[in-house]
Amino acid sequence: MTRYEKEKVIVLIGPTAVGKTNTSIELAKRFKGEIISGDSMQIYKRMDIGTAKITPEEMEGVQHHLLDIKDPDESFSVAEFQQLVRKKISEIHSHGNIPLIVGGTGLYIQSVLYDYQFxxxxxxxxxxxxxxxxxxxxxxxxxxxxxxxxxxxxxxxxxxxxxxxxxxxxxxxxxxxxxxxxxxxAQSQELQYDVALIGLTMDRDKLYKRINLRVDLMMKQGLLEEVKGLYDEGIRDVQSVQAIGYKELYDYFDGEVSLERATENLKQNSRRYAKRQLTWFRNKMDVAWFDMTDENQHAEIIEDISEFIAGKLQLKSNK
Missing domain, CATH: 1.10.20.140 (Histone, subunit A)
Known part of the structure:
Protein backbone atom coordinates (compact mmCIF):
# COMPACT_ATOMS: atom_id res chain seq x y z
CA MET A 1 0.00 0.00 0.00
CA THR A 2 1.43 3.38 -0.97
CA ARG A 3 1.20 6.34 1.38
CA TYR A 4 -1.61 7.76 -0.76
CA GLU A 5 -3.80 4.65 -0.73
CA LYS A 6 -6.54 4.57 1.85
CA GLU A 7 -7.29 1.39 3.75
CA LYS A 8 -10.40 -0.44 2.54
CA VAL A 9 -13.31 -0.74 4.95
CA ILE A 10 -16.76 -2.30 4.56
CA VAL A 11 -19.45 -0.72 6.75
CA LEU A 12 -22.84 -2.34 7.32
CA ILE A 13 -25.45 -0.20 9.05
CA GLY A 14 -29.19 -0.27 9.63
CA PRO A 15 -31.85 -0.17 12.33
CA THR A 16 -32.20 -2.71 15.09
CA ALA A 17 -33.73 -6.08 14.04
CA VAL A 18 -33.26 -5.49 10.28
CA GLY A 19 -30.89 -8.48 9.88
CA LYS A 20 -27.38 -7.04 10.15
CA THR A 21 -25.91 -9.97 12.10
CA ASN A 22 -26.63 -12.72 9.57
CA THR A 23 -25.75 -10.48 6.64
CA SER A 24 -22.44 -9.48 8.21
CA ILE A 25 -21.37 -13.11 8.65
CA GLU A 26 -22.14 -13.91 5.02
CA LEU A 27 -20.22 -10.85 3.81
CA ALA A 28 -17.26 -11.53 6.10
CA LYS A 29 -16.95 -15.03 4.65
CA ARG A 30 -17.10 -13.75 1.10
CA PHE A 31 -14.52 -11.00 1.53
CA LYS A 32 -12.17 -12.54 4.11
CA GLY A 33 -13.47 -10.09 6.68
CA GLU A 34 -13.06 -9.55 10.40
CA ILE A 35 -16.00 -7.84 12.08
CA ILE A 36 -15.72 -4.77 14.30
CA SER A 37 -18.81 -4.06 16.40
CA GLY A 38 -20.12 -0.57 15.73
CA ASP A 39 -22.62 -0.71 18.60
CA SER A 40 -22.02 1.55 21.59
CA MET A 41 -23.58 -0.92 24.06
CA GLN A 42 -22.22 -4.30 22.93
CA ILE A 43 -18.87 -3.24 24.38
CA TYR A 44 -20.23 -4.05 27.86
CA LYS A 45 -19.68 -7.41 29.54
CA ARG A 46 -22.71 -9.27 30.94
CA MET A 47 -25.08 -7.25 28.77
CA ASP A 48 -25.73 -9.84 26.09
CA ILE A 49 -29.45 -10.41 25.64
CA GLY A 50 -30.58 -6.78 25.83
CA THR A 51 -27.96 -5.61 23.33
CA ALA A 52 -28.69 -8.52 20.92
CA LYS A 53 -25.00 -9.41 21.07
CA ILE A 54 -23.91 -12.07 18.61
CA THR A 55 -23.30 -15.49 20.18
CA PRO A 56 -20.16 -17.58 19.58
CA GLU A 57 -22.27 -20.05 17.58
CA GLU A 58 -23.64 -17.29 15.35
CA MET A 59 -20.12 -16.04 14.62
CA GLU A 60 -19.43 -19.23 12.60
CA GLY A 61 -15.71 -18.81 13.12
CA VAL A 62 -15.56 -15.17 11.94
CA GLN A 63 -13.27 -13.04 14.13
CA HIS A 64 -15.12 -10.29 16.06
CA HIS A 65 -13.69 -7.22 17.79
CA LEU A 66 -14.87 -4.68 20.41
CA LEU A 67 -17.29 -6.97 22.21
CA ASP A 68 -17.16 -7.30 26.01
CA ILE A 69 -14.31 -4.82 26.55
CA LYS A 70 -15.86 -2.76 29.37
CA ASP A 71 -17.50 -3.49 32.71
CA PRO A 72 -21.06 -2.15 33.07
CA ASP A 73 -20.00 0.55 35.55
CA GLU A 74 -17.39 2.01 33.16
CA SER A 75 -17.97 4.91 30.79
CA PHE A 76 -17.21 4.83 27.08
CA SER A 77 -16.89 7.80 24.72
CA VAL A 78 -17.13 8.37 20.99
CA ALA A 79 -13.49 9.51 21.02
CA GLU A 80 -12.40 6.23 22.65
CA PHE A 81 -14.40 4.25 20.12
CA GLN A 82 -12.80 6.18 17.25
CA GLN A 83 -9.31 5.46 18.58
CA LEU A 84 -9.95 1.74 19.17
CA VAL A 85 -11.63 1.11 15.82
CA ARG A 86 -8.97 2.90 13.78
CA LYS A 87 -6.34 0.78 15.50
CA LYS A 88 -8.33 -2.38 14.76
CA ILE A 89 -8.72 -1.42 11.09
CA SER A 90 -4.94 -1.26 10.70
CA GLU A 91 -4.48 -4.52 12.64
CA ILE A 92 -6.97 -6.36 10.46
CA HIS A 93 -5.29 -5.13 7.28
CA SER A 94 -1.97 -6.35 8.68
CA HIS A 95 -3.55 -9.85 8.81
CA GLY A 96 -4.35 -9.55 5.12
CA ASN A 97 -8.08 -9.31 5.90
CA ILE A 98 -10.79 -6.70 5.35
CA PRO A 99 -12.38 -4.85 8.30
CA LEU A 100 -16.18 -4.94 8.36
CA ILE A 101 -17.76 -2.47 10.78
CA VAL A 102 -21.28 -3.54 11.73
CA GLY A 103 -23.70 -1.61 13.87
CA GLY A 104 -26.38 0.90 14.45
CA THR A 105 -24.78 3.73 16.45
CA GLY A 106 -24.51 6.38 13.75
CA LEU A 107 -22.32 8.97 15.47
CA TYR A 108 -19.79 6.34 16.54
CA ILE A 109 -19.41 4.99 13.01
CA GLN A 110 -19.31 8.47 11.50
CA SER A 111 -16.52 9.46 13.90
CA VAL A 112 -14.34 6.67 12.51
CA LEU A 113 -15.00 7.31 8.83
CA TYR A 114 -14.53 11.07 8.94
CA ASP A 115 -11.83 13.29 10.42
CA TYR A 116 -13.47 14.04 13.75
CA GLN A 117 -10.98 15.91 15.94
CA PHE A 118 -12.29 15.36 19.45
CA ALA A 186 -18.29 21.86 10.49
CA GLN A 187 -15.44 19.38 10.78
CA SER A 188 -13.84 17.71 7.79
CA GLN A 189 -16.23 15.69 5.64
CA GLU A 190 -13.46 13.83 3.81
CA LEU A 191 -13.59 10.06 4.24
CA GLN A 192 -10.50 8.69 5.96
CA TYR A 193 -10.87 5.28 4.32
CA ASP A 194 -11.85 3.69 1.02
CA VAL A 195 -15.36 2.79 2.15
CA ALA A 196 -18.20 0.64 0.87
CA LEU A 197 -21.11 1.88 3.01
CA ILE A 198 -24.09 -0.47 2.94
CA GLY A 199 -27.41 0.15 4.65
CA LEU A 200 -30.14 -2.41 5.29
CA THR A 201 -33.72 -1.22 5.36
CA MET A 202 -37.15 -2.82 5.53
CA ASP A 203 -40.84 -2.05 5.26
CA ARG A 204 -41.66 -0.10 8.43
CA ASP A 205 -44.58 -2.28 9.55
CA LYS A 206 -42.57 -5.46 9.09
CA LEU A 207 -39.57 -3.99 10.91
CA TYR A 208 -41.76 -2.97 13.86
CA LYS A 209 -43.26 -6.48 14.03
CA ARG A 210 -39.75 -7.95 14.04
CA ILE A 211 -38.76 -5.60 16.87
CA ASN A 212 -41.79 -6.63 18.94
CA LEU A 213 -41.04 -10.31 18.36
CA ARG A 214 -37.39 -9.77 19.24
CA VAL A 215 -38.36 -8.22 22.59
CA ASP A 216 -40.64 -11.19 23.35
CA LEU A 217 -37.77 -13.55 22.49
CA MET A 218 -35.35 -11.58 24.68
CA MET A 219 -37.71 -11.96 27.63
CA LYS A 220 -37.92 -15.72 27.02
CA GLN A 221 -34.13 -15.91 26.79
CA GLY A 222 -33.73 -14.34 30.23
CA LEU A 223 -33.49 -10.57 29.75
CA LEU A 224 -35.30 -9.95 33.04
CA GLU A 225 -32.72 -12.02 34.94
CA GLU A 226 -29.84 -10.34 33.09
CA VAL A 227 -31.05 -6.87 34.07
CA LYS A 228 -31.90 -7.98 37.63
CA GLY A 229 -28.29 -9.09 38.09
CA LEU A 230 -27.05 -5.59 37.26
CA TYR A 231 -29.78 -3.98 39.36
CA ASP A 232 -28.97 -6.13 42.41
CA GLU A 233 -25.30 -5.12 42.14
CA GLY A 234 -26.32 -1.49 42.50
CA ILE A 235 -25.22 -0.57 38.98
CA ARG A 236 -27.28 2.50 38.14
CA ASP A 237 -26.91 6.11 37.00
CA VAL A 238 -24.19 4.97 34.60
CA GLN A 239 -24.00 4.93 30.82
CA SER A 240 -24.56 1.21 30.28
CA VAL A 241 -27.96 0.82 31.94
CA GLN A 242 -29.37 3.81 30.08
CA ALA A 243 -29.51 1.50 27.07
CA ILE A 244 -32.90 0.47 25.74
CA GLY A 245 -33.82 -2.84 27.34
CA TYR A 246 -32.24 -1.95 30.65
CA LYS A 247 -33.69 1.40 31.67
CA GLU A 248 -37.27 0.15 31.09
CA LEU A 249 -36.77 -2.89 33.32
CA TYR A 250 -35.04 -0.77 35.97
CA ASP A 251 -38.33 1.17 36.17
CA TYR A 252 -40.07 -2.15 36.85
CA PHE A 253 -37.59 -3.14 39.56
CA ASP A 254 -37.97 0.33 41.10
CA GLY A 255 -41.71 -0.34 41.36
CA GLU A 256 -42.66 2.49 39.01
CA VAL A 257 -44.42 0.34 36.39
CA SER A 258 -45.75 -3.19 35.97
CA LEU A 259 -43.70 -5.79 34.09
CA GLU A 260 -46.26 -5.72 31.28
CA ARG A 261 -45.95 -1.92 31.01
CA ALA A 262 -42.15 -2.10 31.14
CA THR A 263 -42.15 -4.63 28.30
CA GLU A 264 -44.45 -2.47 26.19
CA ASN A 265 -42.23 0.55 26.90
CA LEU A 266 -39.24 -1.50 25.75
CA LYS A 267 -40.98 -2.35 22.48
CA GLN A 268 -42.07 1.24 21.91
CA ASN A 269 -38.64 2.69 22.68
CA SER A 270 -37.00 0.13 20.39
CA ARG A 271 -39.32 1.10 17.54
CA ARG A 272 -38.63 4.78 18.10
CA TYR A 273 -34.90 4.10 18.19
CA ALA A 274 -35.09 2.25 14.86
CA LYS A 275 -36.84 5.26 13.33
CA ARG A 276 -34.13 7.62 14.69
CA GLN A 277 -31.41 5.32 13.36
CA LEU A 278 -32.84 5.40 9.84
CA THR A 279 -33.26 9.18 9.96
CA TRP A 280 -29.65 9.64 11.11
CA PHE A 281 -28.16 7.38 8.44
CA ARG A 282 -30.21 8.94 5.64
CA ASN A 283 -29.40 12.51 6.66
CA LYS A 284 -25.75 12.14 7.67
CA MET A 285 -24.16 9.50 5.46
CA ASP A 286 -23.92 8.54 1.79
CA VAL A 287 -25.35 5.04 2.02
CA ALA A 288 -26.14 2.40 -0.62
CA TRP A 289 -29.46 1.01 0.63
CA PHE A 290 -30.66 -2.57 0.22
CA ASP A 291 -34.25 -3.55 1.08
CA MET A 292 -34.51 -6.69 3.23
CA THR A 293 -38.33 -6.83 3.33
CA ASP A 294 -38.75 -9.93 1.14
CA GLU A 295 -37.09 -12.78 3.02
CA ASN A 296 -37.45 -15.02 -0.05
CA GLN A 297 -35.06 -12.70 -1.89
CA HIS A 298 -32.33 -12.90 0.76
CA ALA A 299 -29.84 -14.82 -1.39
CA GLU A 300 -30.30 -12.39 -4.29
CA ILE A 301 -29.88 -9.38 -1.98
CA ILE A 302 -26.60 -10.80 -0.63
CA GLU A 303 -25.42 -11.21 -4.23
CA ASP A 304 -26.33 -7.58 -5.00
CA ILE A 305 -24.54 -6.32 -1.89
CA SER A 306 -21.47 -8.41 -2.71
CA GLU A 307 -21.37 -7.05 -6.25
CA PHE A 308 -21.59 -3.51 -4.91
CA ILE A 309 -18.70 -4.10 -2.47
CA ALA A 310 -16.55 -5.81 -5.08
CA GLY A 311 -17.04 -2.95 -7.50
CA LYS A 312 -16.64 -0.16 -4.97
CA LEU A 313 -13.49 -1.50 -3.31
CA GLN A 314 -12.06 -3.54 -6.19
CA LEU A 315 -12.22 -6.73 -4.14
CA LYS A 316 -12.72 -10.30 -5.24
CA SER A 317 -15.55 -12.25 -3.62
CA ASN A 318 -14.80 -15.78 -2.39
CA LYS A 319 -18.03 -16.96 -3.98
Missing part, protein backbone atom coordinates in the same frame (compact mmCIF):
# COMPACT_ATOMS: atom_id res chain seq x y z
CA UNK A 119 -9.20 16.83 21.07
CA UNK A 120 -10.08 20.16 19.50
CA UNK A 121 -13.62 20.23 20.88
CA UNK A 122 -13.77 23.36 23.06
CA UNK A 123 -14.50 23.19 26.76
CA UNK A 124 -15.14 25.47 29.71
CA UNK A 125 -14.36 23.83 33.04
CA UNK A 126 -16.07 26.48 35.17
CA UNK A 127 -19.25 26.34 33.07
CA UNK A 128 -19.23 22.53 33.26
CA UNK A 129 -18.80 22.57 37.04
CA UNK A 130 -21.72 24.99 37.30
CA UNK A 131 -23.93 22.64 35.31
CA UNK A 132 -22.87 19.72 37.49
CA UNK A 133 -23.78 21.69 40.62
CA UNK A 134 -27.16 22.64 39.13
CA UNK A 135 -27.73 19.00 38.21
CA UNK A 136 -27.25 17.98 41.84
CA UNK A 137 -29.77 20.61 42.91
CA UNK A 138 -32.39 20.42 40.13
CA UNK A 139 -32.11 16.90 38.66
CA UNK A 140 -31.59 15.39 35.21
CA UNK A 141 -34.98 16.54 33.89
CA UNK A 142 -34.08 20.18 34.46
CA UNK A 143 -30.69 19.71 32.80
CA UNK A 144 -32.25 18.06 29.76
CA UNK A 145 -34.75 20.94 29.47
CA UNK A 146 -31.82 23.36 29.26
CA UNK A 147 -30.48 21.44 26.28
CA UNK A 148 -33.93 21.19 24.70
CA UNK A 149 -34.22 24.99 24.74
CA UNK A 150 -30.97 25.55 22.77
CA UNK A 151 -30.38 22.29 20.86
CA UNK A 152 -33.59 20.28 20.36
CA UNK A 153 -31.90 17.91 17.88
CA UNK A 154 -29.29 16.77 20.42
CA UNK A 155 -31.93 16.71 23.16
CA UNK A 156 -33.93 14.29 21.01
CA UNK A 157 -30.91 12.03 20.52
CA UNK A 158 -29.59 12.05 24.11
CA UNK A 159 -31.53 10.40 26.93
CA UNK A 160 -32.06 12.73 29.88
CA UNK A 161 -30.31 10.30 32.24
CA UNK A 162 -27.17 10.44 30.10
CA UNK A 163 -26.17 13.59 31.96
CA UNK A 164 -22.54 13.44 30.85
CA UNK A 165 -23.50 13.83 27.20
CA UNK A 166 -26.20 16.41 27.98
CA UNK A 167 -23.61 18.53 29.78
CA UNK A 168 -21.16 18.08 26.90
CA UNK A 169 -23.74 19.25 24.36
CA UNK A 170 -24.54 22.31 26.48
CA UNK A 171 -20.83 23.03 26.89
CA UNK A 172 -20.22 22.93 23.14
CA UNK A 173 -23.12 25.34 22.56
CA UNK A 174 -21.87 27.61 25.34
CA UNK A 175 -18.33 27.73 23.91
CA UNK A 176 -19.06 27.90 20.17
CA UNK A 177 -22.59 29.21 19.77
CA UNK A 178 -23.20 26.12 17.61
CA UNK A 179 -25.20 23.04 18.47
CA UNK A 180 -23.35 19.74 18.86
CA UNK A 181 -24.54 18.56 15.43
CA UNK A 182 -23.57 21.86 13.78
CA UNK A 183 -20.13 21.69 15.36
CA UNK A 184 -19.65 18.11 14.13
CA UNK A 185 -20.80 19.00 10.62
Missing amino acids: TETPGDEHYREGLEASLEKNGSGWLHDQLLSVDPVSAGNIHRNNTRRVIRALEIYHCTGKTMSEYQE
Whole structure:
Protein backbone atom coordinates (compact mmCIF):
# COMPACT_ATOMS: atom_id res chain seq x y z
CA MET A 1 0.00 0.00 0.00
CA THR A 2 1.43 3.38 -0.97
CA ARG A 3 1.20 6.34 1.38
CA TYR A 4 -1.61 7.76 -0.76
CA GLU A 5 -3.80 4.65 -0.73
CA LYS A 6 -6.54 4.57 1.85
CA GLU A 7 -7.29 1.39 3.75
CA LYS A 8 -10.40 -0.44 2.54
CA VAL A 9 -13.31 -0.74 4.95
CA ILE A 10 -16.76 -2.30 4.56
CA VAL A 11 -19.45 -0.72 6.75
CA LEU A 12 -22.84 -2.34 7.32
CA ILE A 13 -25.45 -0.20 9.05
CA GLY A 14 -29.19 -0.27 9.63
CA PRO A 15 -31.85 -0.17 12.33
CA THR A 16 -32.20 -2.71 15.09
CA ALA A 17 -33.73 -6.08 14.04
CA VAL A 18 -33.26 -5.49 10.28
CA GLY A 19 -30.89 -8.48 9.88
CA LYS A 20 -27.38 -7.04 10.15
CA THR A 21 -25.91 -9.97 12.10
CA ASN A 22 -26.63 -12.72 9.57
CA THR A 23 -25.75 -10.48 6.64
CA SER A 24 -22.44 -9.48 8.21
CA ILE A 25 -21.37 -13.11 8.65
CA GLU A 26 -22.14 -13.91 5.02
CA LEU A 27 -20.22 -10.85 3.81
CA ALA A 28 -17.26 -11.53 6.10
CA LYS A 29 -16.95 -15.03 4.65
CA ARG A 30 -17.10 -13.75 1.10
CA PHE A 31 -14.52 -11.00 1.53
CA LYS A 32 -12.17 -12.54 4.11
CA GLY A 33 -13.47 -10.09 6.68
CA GLU A 34 -13.06 -9.55 10.40
CA ILE A 35 -16.00 -7.84 12.08
CA ILE A 36 -15.72 -4.77 14.30
CA SER A 37 -18.81 -4.06 16.40
CA GLY A 38 -20.12 -0.57 15.73
CA ASP A 39 -22.62 -0.71 18.60
CA SER A 40 -22.02 1.55 21.59
CA MET A 41 -23.58 -0.92 24.06
CA GLN A 42 -22.22 -4.30 22.93
CA ILE A 43 -18.87 -3.24 24.38
CA TYR A 44 -20.23 -4.05 27.86
CA LYS A 45 -19.68 -7.41 29.54
CA ARG A 46 -22.71 -9.27 30.94
CA MET A 47 -25.08 -7.25 28.77
CA ASP A 48 -25.73 -9.84 26.09
CA ILE A 49 -29.45 -10.41 25.64
CA GLY A 50 -30.58 -6.78 25.83
CA THR A 51 -27.96 -5.61 23.33
CA ALA A 52 -28.69 -8.52 20.92
CA LYS A 53 -25.00 -9.41 21.07
CA ILE A 54 -23.91 -12.07 18.61
CA THR A 55 -23.30 -15.49 20.18
CA PRO A 56 -20.16 -17.58 19.58
CA GLU A 57 -22.27 -20.05 17.58
CA GLU A 58 -23.64 -17.29 15.35
CA MET A 59 -20.12 -16.04 14.62
CA GLU A 60 -19.43 -19.23 12.60
CA GLY A 61 -15.71 -18.81 13.12
CA VAL A 62 -15.56 -15.17 11.94
CA GLN A 63 -13.27 -13.04 14.13
CA HIS A 64 -15.12 -10.29 16.06
CA HIS A 65 -13.69 -7.22 17.79
CA LEU A 66 -14.87 -4.68 20.41
CA LEU A 67 -17.29 -6.97 22.21
CA ASP A 68 -17.16 -7.30 26.01
CA ILE A 69 -14.31 -4.82 26.55
CA LYS A 70 -15.86 -2.76 29.37
CA ASP A 71 -17.50 -3.49 32.71
CA PRO A 72 -21.06 -2.15 33.07
CA ASP A 73 -20.00 0.55 35.55
CA GLU A 74 -17.39 2.01 33.16
CA SER A 75 -17.97 4.91 30.79
CA PHE A 76 -17.21 4.83 27.08
CA SER A 77 -16.89 7.80 24.72
CA VAL A 78 -17.13 8.37 20.99
CA ALA A 79 -13.49 9.51 21.02
CA GLU A 80 -12.40 6.23 22.65
CA PHE A 81 -14.40 4.25 20.12
CA GLN A 82 -12.80 6.18 17.25
CA GLN A 83 -9.31 5.46 18.58
CA LEU A 84 -9.95 1.74 19.17
CA VAL A 85 -11.63 1.11 15.82
CA ARG A 86 -8.97 2.90 13.78
CA LYS A 87 -6.34 0.78 15.50
CA LYS A 88 -8.33 -2.38 14.76
CA ILE A 89 -8.72 -1.42 11.09
CA SER A 90 -4.94 -1.26 10.70
CA GLU A 91 -4.48 -4.52 12.64
CA ILE A 92 -6.97 -6.36 10.46
CA HIS A 93 -5.29 -5.13 7.28
CA SER A 94 -1.97 -6.35 8.68
CA HIS A 95 -3.55 -9.85 8.81
CA GLY A 96 -4.35 -9.55 5.12
CA ASN A 97 -8.08 -9.31 5.90
CA ILE A 98 -10.79 -6.70 5.35
CA PRO A 99 -12.38 -4.85 8.30
CA LEU A 100 -16.18 -4.94 8.36
CA ILE A 101 -17.76 -2.47 10.78
CA VAL A 102 -21.28 -3.54 11.73
CA GLY A 103 -23.70 -1.61 13.87
CA GLY A 104 -26.38 0.90 14.45
CA THR A 105 -24.78 3.73 16.45
CA GLY A 106 -24.51 6.38 13.75
CA LEU A 107 -22.32 8.97 15.47
CA TYR A 108 -19.79 6.34 16.54
CA ILE A 109 -19.41 4.99 13.01
CA GLN A 110 -19.31 8.47 11.50
CA SER A 111 -16.52 9.46 13.90
CA VAL A 112 -14.34 6.67 12.51
CA LEU A 113 -15.00 7.31 8.83
CA TYR A 114 -14.53 11.07 8.94
CA ASP A 115 -11.83 13.29 10.42
CA TYR A 116 -13.47 14.04 13.75
CA GLN A 117 -10.98 15.91 15.94
CA PHE A 118 -12.29 15.36 19.45
CA THR A 119 -9.20 16.83 21.07
CA GLU A 120 -10.08 20.16 19.50
CA THR A 121 -13.62 20.23 20.88
CA PRO A 122 -13.77 23.36 23.06
CA GLY A 123 -14.50 23.19 26.76
CA ASP A 124 -15.14 25.47 29.71
CA GLU A 125 -14.36 23.83 33.04
CA HIS A 126 -16.07 26.48 35.17
CA TYR A 127 -19.25 26.34 33.07
CA ARG A 128 -19.23 22.53 33.26
CA GLU A 129 -18.80 22.57 37.04
CA GLY A 130 -21.72 24.99 37.30
CA LEU A 131 -23.93 22.64 35.31
CA GLU A 132 -22.87 19.72 37.49
CA ALA A 133 -23.78 21.69 40.62
CA SER A 134 -27.16 22.64 39.13
CA LEU A 135 -27.73 19.00 38.21
CA GLU A 136 -27.25 17.98 41.84
CA LYS A 137 -29.77 20.61 42.91
CA ASN A 138 -32.39 20.42 40.13
CA GLY A 139 -32.11 16.90 38.66
CA SER A 140 -31.59 15.39 35.21
CA GLY A 141 -34.98 16.54 33.89
CA TRP A 142 -34.08 20.18 34.46
CA LEU A 143 -30.69 19.71 32.80
CA HIS A 144 -32.25 18.06 29.76
CA ASP A 145 -34.75 20.94 29.47
CA GLN A 146 -31.82 23.36 29.26
CA LEU A 147 -30.48 21.44 26.28
CA LEU A 148 -33.93 21.19 24.70
CA SER A 149 -34.22 24.99 24.74
CA VAL A 150 -30.97 25.55 22.77
CA ASP A 151 -30.38 22.29 20.86
CA PRO A 152 -33.59 20.28 20.36
CA VAL A 153 -31.90 17.91 17.88
CA SER A 154 -29.29 16.77 20.42
CA ALA A 155 -31.93 16.71 23.16
CA GLY A 156 -33.93 14.29 21.01
CA ASN A 157 -30.91 12.03 20.52
CA ILE A 158 -29.59 12.05 24.11
CA HIS A 159 -31.53 10.40 26.93
CA ARG A 160 -32.06 12.73 29.88
CA ASN A 161 -30.31 10.30 32.24
CA ASN A 162 -27.17 10.44 30.10
CA THR A 163 -26.17 13.59 31.96
CA ARG A 164 -22.54 13.44 30.85
CA ARG A 165 -23.50 13.83 27.20
CA VAL A 166 -26.20 16.41 27.98
CA ILE A 167 -23.61 18.53 29.78
CA ARG A 168 -21.16 18.08 26.90
CA ALA A 169 -23.74 19.25 24.36
CA LEU A 170 -24.54 22.31 26.48
CA GLU A 171 -20.83 23.03 26.89
CA ILE A 172 -20.22 22.93 23.14
CA TYR A 173 -23.12 25.34 22.56
CA HIS A 174 -21.87 27.61 25.34
CA CYS A 175 -18.33 27.73 23.91
CA THR A 176 -19.06 27.90 20.17
CA GLY A 177 -22.59 29.21 19.77
CA LYS A 178 -23.20 26.12 17.61
CA THR A 179 -25.20 23.04 18.47
CA MET A 180 -23.35 19.74 18.86
CA SER A 181 -24.54 18.56 15.43
CA GLU A 182 -23.57 21.86 13.78
CA TYR A 183 -20.13 21.69 15.36
CA GLN A 184 -19.65 18.11 14.13
CA GLU A 185 -20.80 19.00 10.62
CA ALA A 186 -18.29 21.86 10.49
CA GLN A 187 -15.44 19.38 10.78
CA SER A 188 -13.84 17.71 7.79
CA GLN A 189 -16.23 15.69 5.64
CA GLU A 190 -13.46 13.83 3.81
CA LEU A 191 -13.59 10.06 4.24
CA GLN A 192 -10.50 8.69 5.96
CA TYR A 193 -10.87 5.28 4.32
CA ASP A 194 -11.85 3.69 1.02
CA VAL A 195 -15.36 2.79 2.15
CA ALA A 196 -18.20 0.64 0.87
CA LEU A 197 -21.11 1.88 3.01
CA ILE A 198 -24.09 -0.47 2.94
CA GLY A 199 -27.41 0.15 4.65
CA LEU A 200 -30.14 -2.41 5.29
CA THR A 201 -33.72 -1.22 5.36
CA MET A 202 -37.15 -2.82 5.53
CA ASP A 203 -40.84 -2.05 5.26
CA ARG A 204 -41.66 -0.10 8.43
CA ASP A 205 -44.58 -2.28 9.55
CA LYS A 206 -42.57 -5.46 9.09
CA LEU A 207 -39.57 -3.99 10.91
CA TYR A 208 -41.76 -2.97 13.86
CA LYS A 209 -43.26 -6.48 14.03
CA ARG A 210 -39.75 -7.95 14.04
CA ILE A 211 -38.76 -5.60 16.87
CA ASN A 212 -41.79 -6.63 18.94
CA LEU A 213 -41.04 -10.31 18.36
CA ARG A 214 -37.39 -9.77 19.24
CA VAL A 215 -38.36 -8.22 22.59
CA ASP A 216 -40.64 -11.19 23.35
CA LEU A 217 -37.77 -13.55 22.49
CA MET A 218 -35.35 -11.58 24.68
CA MET A 219 -37.71 -11.96 27.63
CA LYS A 220 -37.92 -15.72 27.02
CA GLN A 221 -34.13 -15.91 26.79
CA GLY A 222 -33.73 -14.34 30.23
CA LEU A 223 -33.49 -10.57 29.75
CA LEU A 224 -35.30 -9.95 33.04
CA GLU A 225 -32.72 -12.02 34.94
CA GLU A 226 -29.84 -10.34 33.09
CA VAL A 227 -31.05 -6.87 34.07
CA LYS A 228 -31.90 -7.98 37.63
CA GLY A 229 -28.29 -9.09 38.09
CA LEU A 230 -27.05 -5.59 37.26
CA TYR A 231 -29.78 -3.98 39.36
CA ASP A 232 -28.97 -6.13 42.41
CA GLU A 233 -25.30 -5.12 42.14
CA GLY A 234 -26.32 -1.49 42.50
CA ILE A 235 -25.22 -0.57 38.98
CA ARG A 236 -27.28 2.50 38.14
CA ASP A 237 -26.91 6.11 37.00
CA VAL A 238 -24.19 4.97 34.60
CA GLN A 239 -24.00 4.93 30.82
CA SER A 240 -24.56 1.21 30.28
CA VAL A 241 -27.96 0.82 31.94
CA GLN A 242 -29.37 3.81 30.08
CA ALA A 243 -29.51 1.50 27.07
CA ILE A 244 -32.90 0.47 25.74
CA GLY A 245 -33.82 -2.84 27.34
CA TYR A 246 -32.24 -1.95 30.65
CA LYS A 247 -33.69 1.40 31.67
CA GLU A 248 -37.27 0.15 31.09
CA LEU A 249 -36.77 -2.89 33.32
CA TYR A 250 -35.04 -0.77 35.97
CA ASP A 251 -38.33 1.17 36.17
CA TYR A 252 -40.07 -2.15 36.85
CA PHE A 253 -37.59 -3.14 39.56
CA ASP A 254 -37.97 0.33 41.10
CA GLY A 255 -41.71 -0.34 41.36
CA GLU A 256 -42.66 2.49 39.01
CA VAL A 257 -44.42 0.34 36.39
CA SER A 258 -45.75 -3.19 35.97
CA LEU A 259 -43.70 -5.79 34.09
CA GLU A 260 -46.26 -5.72 31.28
CA ARG A 261 -45.95 -1.92 31.01
CA ALA A 262 -42.15 -2.10 31.14
CA THR A 263 -42.15 -4.63 28.30
CA GLU A 264 -44.45 -2.47 26.19
CA ASN A 265 -42.23 0.55 26.90
CA LEU A 266 -39.24 -1.50 25.75
CA LYS A 267 -40.98 -2.35 22.48
CA GLN A 268 -42.07 1.24 21.91
CA ASN A 269 -38.64 2.69 22.68
CA SER A 270 -37.00 0.13 20.39
CA ARG A 271 -39.32 1.10 17.54
CA ARG A 272 -38.63 4.78 18.10
CA TYR A 273 -34.90 4.10 18.19
CA ALA A 274 -35.09 2.25 14.86
CA LYS A 275 -36.84 5.26 13.33
CA ARG A 276 -34.13 7.62 14.69
CA GLN A 277 -31.41 5.32 13.36
CA LEU A 278 -32.84 5.40 9.84
CA THR A 279 -33.26 9.18 9.96
CA TRP A 280 -29.65 9.64 11.11
CA PHE A 281 -28.16 7.38 8.44
CA ARG A 282 -30.21 8.94 5.64
CA ASN A 283 -29.40 12.51 6.66
CA LYS A 284 -25.75 12.14 7.67
CA MET A 285 -24.16 9.50 5.46
CA ASP A 286 -23.92 8.54 1.79
CA VAL A 287 -25.35 5.04 2.02
CA ALA A 288 -26.14 2.40 -0.62
CA TRP A 289 -29.46 1.01 0.63
CA PHE A 290 -30.66 -2.57 0.22
CA ASP A 291 -34.25 -3.55 1.08
CA MET A 292 -34.51 -6.69 3.23
CA THR A 293 -38.33 -6.83 3.33
CA ASP A 294 -38.75 -9.93 1.14
CA GLU A 295 -37.09 -12.78 3.02
CA ASN A 296 -37.45 -15.02 -0.05
CA GLN A 297 -35.06 -12.70 -1.89
CA HIS A 298 -32.33 -12.90 0.76
CA ALA A 299 -29.84 -14.82 -1.39
CA GLU A 300 -30.30 -12.39 -4.29
CA ILE A 301 -29.88 -9.38 -1.98
CA ILE A 302 -26.60 -10.80 -0.63
CA GLU A 303 -25.42 -11.21 -4.23
CA ASP A 304 -26.33 -7.58 -5.00
CA ILE A 305 -24.54 -6.32 -1.89
CA SER A 306 -21.47 -8.41 -2.71
CA GLU A 307 -21.37 -7.05 -6.25
CA PHE A 308 -21.59 -3.51 -4.91
CA ILE A 309 -18.70 -4.10 -2.47
CA ALA A 310 -16.55 -5.81 -5.08
CA GLY A 311 -17.04 -2.95 -7.50
CA LYS A 312 -16.64 -0.16 -4.97
CA LEU A 313 -13.49 -1.50 -3.31
CA GLN A 314 -12.06 -3.54 -6.19
CA LEU A 315 -12.22 -6.73 -4.14
CA LYS A 316 -12.72 -10.30 -5.24
CA SER A 317 -15.55 -12.25 -3.62
CA ASN A 318 -14.80 -15.78 -2.39
CA LYS A 319 -18.03 -16.96 -3.98
